[in-house]
Amino acid sequence: MTAPRPWNLIAELTYRCPLRCPYCSNPVGHADVRDALDADAWGRVFRAAAELGTVHVGLTGGEPSVRRDLETIVAHAAEAGLYTHLVTAGVPLDATRLAALHDAGLRSVQLSVQDARAERSDAVAGATSFERKRAIARASRELGLALTLNVVLHRHNLDHLDEILSLGRTWGADRLELAHAQYDGWALLNRDALLPSAEQVEVARRRVAEARRSGDGPEILHVLPDYFADRPKPCMGGWGQRLLLVAPDGTALPCHAAAGLPGLEFWNVTERDLRACWQDAPGMNAFRGEAWMREPCRSCPERERDFGGCRCQAFRLTGDASVADPACALSPHHDRVVTARERATTPPALRYRGAPSAAI
Amino acid sequence: MSEGLEAFEARLRRVGAERYHHLHPFNVRMHAGALSPEEIRTWVRNRYYYQTRIPRKDASILAKAPDAAFRRAWIQRIHDHDGDPDQEGGLELWLRLAEAVGLDRGPVERLDGVLPGVRRACDAYVDFVEQHDLLEAVAASLTELFAGELMAGRIEAFEKHYPWVESEGLSYFRTRTRLAPRDAAFGLRFVVEHARDFETQQRCVEALERKCEILWSLLDAVEQAHRAPRIASHVQLRGDPEQPEKWLAVLPERAVRVNEAGHEILELCDGERSAEALMATLRARHPGVERLSEDVCDFLDNMARIGVVSWSDPER
Numbered sequence: 277m278t279a280p281r282p283w284n285l286i287a288e289l290t291y292r293c294p295l296r297c298p299y300c301s302n303p304v305g306h307a308d309v310r311d312a313l314d315a316d317a318w319g320r321v322f323r324a325a326a327e328l329g330t331v332h333v334g335l336t337g338g339e340p341s342v343r344r345d346l347e348t349i350v351a352h353a354a355e356a357g358l359y360t361h362l363v364t365a366g367v368p369l370d371a372t373r374l375a376a377l378h379d380a381g382l383r384s385v386q387l388s389v390q391d392a393r394a395e396r397s398d399a400v401a402g403a404t405s406f407e408r409k410r411a412i413a414r415a416s417r418e419l420g421l422a423l424t425l426n427v428v429l430h431r432h433n434l435d436h437l438d439e440i441l442s443l444g445r446t447w448g449a450d451r452l453e454l455a456h457a458q459y460d461g462w463a464l465l466n467r468d469a470l471l472p473s474a475e476q477v478e479v480a481r482r483r484v485a486e487a488r489r490s491g492d493g494p495e496i497l498h499v500l501p502d503y504f505a506d507r508p509k510p511c512m513g514g515w516g517q518r519l520l521l522v523a524p525d526g527t528a529l530p531c532h533a534a535a536g537l538p539g540l541e542f543w544n545v546t547e548r549d550l551r552a553c554w555q556d557a558p559g560m561n562a563f564r565g566e567a568w569m570r571e572p573c574r575s576c577p578e579r580e581r582d583f584g585g586c587r588c589q590a591f592r593l594t595g596d597a598s599v600a601d602p603a604c605a606l607s608p609h610h611d612r613v614v615t616a617r618e619r620a621t622t623p624p625a626l627r628y629r630g631a632p633s634a635a636i
Numbered sequence: 637m638s639e640g641l642e643a644f645e646a647r648l649r650r651v652g653a654e655r656y657h658h659l660h661p662f663n664v665r666m667h668a669g670a671l672s673p674e675e676i677r678t679w680v681r682n683r684y685y686y687q688t689r690i691p692r693k694d695a696s697i698l699a700k701a702p703d704a705a706f707r708r709a710w711i712q713r714i715h716d717h718d719g720d721p722d723q724e725g726g727l728e729l730w731l732r733l734a735e736a737v738g739l740d741r742g743p744v745e746r747l748d749g750v751l752p753g754v755r756r757a758c759d760a761y762v763d764f765v766e767q768h769d770l771l772e773a774v775a776a777s778l779t780e781l782f783a784g785e786l787m788a789g790r791i792e793a794f795e796k797h798y799p800w801v802e803s804e805g806l807s808y809f810r811t812r813t814r815l816a817p818r819d820a821a822f823g824l825r826f827v828v829e830h831a832r833d834f835e836t837q838q839r840c841v842e843a844l845e846r847k848c849e850i851l852w853s854l855l856d857a858v859e860q861a862h863r864a865p866r867i868a869s870h871v872q873l874r875g876d877p878e879q880p881e882k883w884l885a886v887l888p889e890r891a892v893r894v895n896e897a898g899h900e901i902l903e904l905c906d907g908e909r910s911a912e913a914l915m916a917t918l919r920a921r922h923p924g925v926e927r928l929s930e931d932v933c934d935f936l937d938n939m940a941r942i943g944v945v946s947w948s949d950p951e952r
Contacts, residue, residue: 331884383888384870
């Protein structure tokens with residue numbers, strides 16, 4: 277079997293980050309992972325990915341700009357012919373450094389904002405950062421970089437959606453990505469505090485539809501929360517199908533959370549070449565295609581659209597990564613999502629990433 | 637409940653004051669003397685397509701009209717436009733204008749290279765009239781209320797700013813300054829008499845608004861032809877090892893496959909060359925290719941919508 281083409285490479289350059297968002301998608305044990313790849317090692321990964329047919333590289337983390345060698349890493353990616361996209365919180369980046377990254381071949385910036393106003397955004401981020409983000413947005417426009425604003429949505433900012441939409445316009449974003457928190461990692465730890473009410477979700481959906489109709493302003497990508505849908509998301513476009521992620525320790529994964537699934541063997545780019553890591557690693561093939569599926573997925577006509585949903589969510593909620601994603605109403609475990617959704621009426625306090633006691 | 641007749645007429649006139657194409661940047665530049673001869677020619681050549689649709693639109697209105705007196709009056713518009721043995725019509729006068737601005741009559745008359753956006757706008761007008769009732773169709777024609785003044789200003793602007801256009805070429809505008817008010821008065825009387833309740837009046841206002849949009853988008857298309865497309869600064873245009881005959885235009889989280897012809901177009905998008913000039917270059921390279929302008933415009937519109945291409949600001 278020829279392996280599919282990994283159109284998109286996610287390069288997690290580090291887990292280090294000055295922000296402490298309580299829904300961070302990094303593993304809860306991120307603090308123990310060191311950055312195993314230097315700039316040249318990343319360069320080898322990029323060239324190998326280009327040979328596999330990769331078109332996009334997302335340089336992310338953690339916060340990629342904490343790496344002092346980011347300019348060299350960007351240059352390696354551009355030289356490999358990849359479309360270079362930086363996913364950043366805007367700190368400790370600044371306009372001068374962004375210009376240097378642009379010179380090195382950077383084309384696109386995705387800037388995270390936690391809320392539409394400084395005090396609220398900084399509160400969720402757990403760090404003063406909003407004005408720095410504004411400066412990065414301006415610098416991105418001036419440099420001619422594509423600018424995507426990314427806001428993770430949850431109970432505490434969903435009612436500010438109008439302000440968030442307006443921020444997308446005033447900051448001149450090309451695209452505004454409104455993605456509900458995915459309840460894994462830190463977000464699962466904080467799920468009961470983050471889950472919005474069904475009413476909040478519905479109001480937001482209508483607001484986004486209105487904003488899209490009005491036509492002016494950025495293109496809006498609205499990722500609906502699967503806890504409120506009847507069907508799971510087509511996670512990553514299918515396990516090991518389109519997306520290849522290399523974690524800070526060099527492990528090649530089908531998504532940012534897959535390393536947390538027990539019993540799966542993934543390979544590391546410091547030990548084997550990227551092609552083998554992508555095509556042959558047992559973990560990468562564990563849920564590729566449809567052979568692993570059980571009922572109700574196996575005979576479901578929608579399996580070609582949603583691929584059975586998210587393996588990590590299936591494991592977190594049921595202890596078994598090979599069952600249907602419980603976000604699906606057809607899953608025998610769907611009640612676990614329903615219960616969480618109903619419990620969201622009385623949310624507890626948030627636990628911030630980084631505080632070691634929170635990682636229990 | 638109906639709106640007072642005066643209030644209704646005032647609403648119709650306000651549509652013109654706020655949305656008629658006299659406010660369109662291209663028209664503003666035309667009347668300020670800021671258009672290049674090429675821009676004037678593009679406008680004249682394309683606007684001829686609109687002229688050719690007008691008698692068809694009027695025939696469609698005639699076909700809806702149950703009343704002989706109405707038809708007797710309205711049929712005059714077709715004669716005015718198509719001409720008769722005693723008098724040259726509006727179509728002929730527009731072709732004279734085309735010659736006066738330096739265009740060959742033949743290609744204009746054959747509608748060669750009419751911009752697809754112009755075609756769409758004009759066809760949308762004929763479709764609108766066909767698909768709506770007589771009252772709304774007549775209401776849509778009420779842009780004539782605002783045409784007389786526009787034509788007067790246009791004659792003045794051409795005489796002052798574009799002396800290279802022979803005065804005789806302006807006969808169309810002169811004729812319209814006379815006929816438009818007559819036609820508009822008839823149409824207005826008909827609409828005011830027949831739109832008796834608020835809901836019907838509202839439909840008439842909306843029909844007129846729709847017509848203003850159509851005229852506006854016609855000028856949008858003409859204006860765009862003189863803007864220069866460029867590949868957006870962050871877009872990467874690259875080959876694809878898996879499909880050597882295809883190209884990829886890469887954007888954030890998206891890649892668009894482009895064939896050889898598309899790639900040839902994109903390579904000409906340098907931010908300097910106008911869409912008109914780009915099409916002329918391609919026509920010269922590929923003589924005899926049918927619908928070339930249409931395909932190029934549609935391709936550029938698509939690419940602009942996706943964000944691969946951006947448009948320069950209009951000159952000056």
